[in-house]
Amino acid sequence: MPATLRDVATRSGVSLRTVYYVLSRTVRIAPDTEAKVRQAMDDLGYRPNLLAQGLRKGRTQVLAMMVPELDVPYFSELVRIVIHAARERGYILMLDQTDGHAAREREMLDDLARTGLFDGIIVSSLGLTPEDIADQKVPIVLLGEHLVGELHDHVTIDSAAAAKDATNHLLDLGRTRIAAIGDQKSRTASLRTQGYLEAHRDRGVAVDDNFIVKARRYHRSYGADAVQRLWQQNARRPDGLFCYNDLLALGAMKELHRLGLRVPDDVAVIGFDDIEEGEYSIPGLSTVSPDKAQIGTTAIDLLADRIAGRRTGPGEKVVIDHNLVIRGSTSGTD
Structure with a gap:
């Protein structure tokens, strides 16, 4: 038979009411008492019926x-x-x-x-x-x-402030031709574009309108495609990329490598989201970490x-x- 609340109370040496309080979190219980109750649950294989408790x-x-x-x-x-x-x-x-x-x-x-x-x-x-x-x-x-x-x-x-921080980081490195890659339609994108533009304005650095590049979705392939378009359509090439998420940045870095460009020597790249994959890319991906x-x-x-x-x-x-x-x-x- 499955273990019951009474079995848990007996094994942990506390009252049935105390076990209920541990499960329901309605009353503060001493940490050592709660630990005994939860250990008893583990020992007995007790699984609370959360739906029945809720109903x-x-x-x-x-x-x-x-x-x-x-x-x-x-x-x-x-x-x-x-x-x-x-x-x-x-x-x-x-x-x-x-x-x-x-x-x-x-x-x-x-x-x-x-x-x-x-x-x-x-x-x-x-x-x-x-x-x-x-x-x-x-x-x-x-x-x-x-x-x-x-x-x-x-x-x-604060997505605008975060984007501004990311752009300022690239500007601090001496990069003056920074492209922004994102979907350019959603409110998230508009706030990140706002921060990107504010950073340039505050530093007195001009923005090339061709460097604000649309990516239809926030996937790796669209980051790679954006870099292709930047390099094919512009005689003036970026020396920095601010990507509106990490997947775009990872796709962008792959395409930069295919073009024979070095990251960050030729082009510095920063993303947004701090996903685990970015920690293990080569090079590791700088990013905004919410x-x-x-x-x-x-x-x-x-x-x-x-x-x-x-x-x-x-x-x-x-x-x-x-x-x-x-x-x-x-x-x-x-």
Whole structure:
């Protein structure tokens, strides 16, 4: 027979109520007592029925998360953090992919909100508008730099400031012909372009309009394609690249190598997102590093507080820190 809560209480030498408090996290328990209870659970192979516990409280203990593309490493790394943070707070996370299509995002959000199966939803959107989410009653936390109103909590970074920091790093290296590679349509891209332009303006460095290059998607092949176009269409060649995500930067570095150019000697390259792959590229990829751990845990904390009624009223916007990680693609050494 499966182990019960009473079995856990007996083995750990505490009351049944204490075991419940450990599971529900409704009362603070001494760390050594909690450790004994959790050790007893492990020894007995006890697995709490989170759904049954939630339904007794009028909740399902299940959250949903929408992301554009799971095969983009930034999102897969962020999802892993969110899953862990949700589990720590007694929630199960269900995941779906929107492919970055606004219509699909609207349809999926409506479907998830209507089912009643989810206590809350985390949304990383590329195309939702304030009108799309204004009438949603389920607690929602929004991720990213998109304009989606003030009714729901929002976790983001200062993308313009981060882009400015990345561009300034290249300017500090003496690079004066810096190209920017991104999709140029989304709000994320517009903020990163804004930071790129501000850095040049503040330093009195002119920007060549041909150096702001469109990449239709944030994948490696589009970074390589952007470099091809830069080198084919311009007599004046960049000596620095600011790519709006790390995948674009990795694709760009591969194409620079194919063209016989050295990174960073001929062209310094910096990306955005600090994905694990960039640490192991040759050279290692310099990048803007948003605090993904803080983004994921903050999103879950905000959602859990809304679900529990600990927070009410207008949504809160939380801006998460970022920093530059300097590696061989700009410094020349790893």
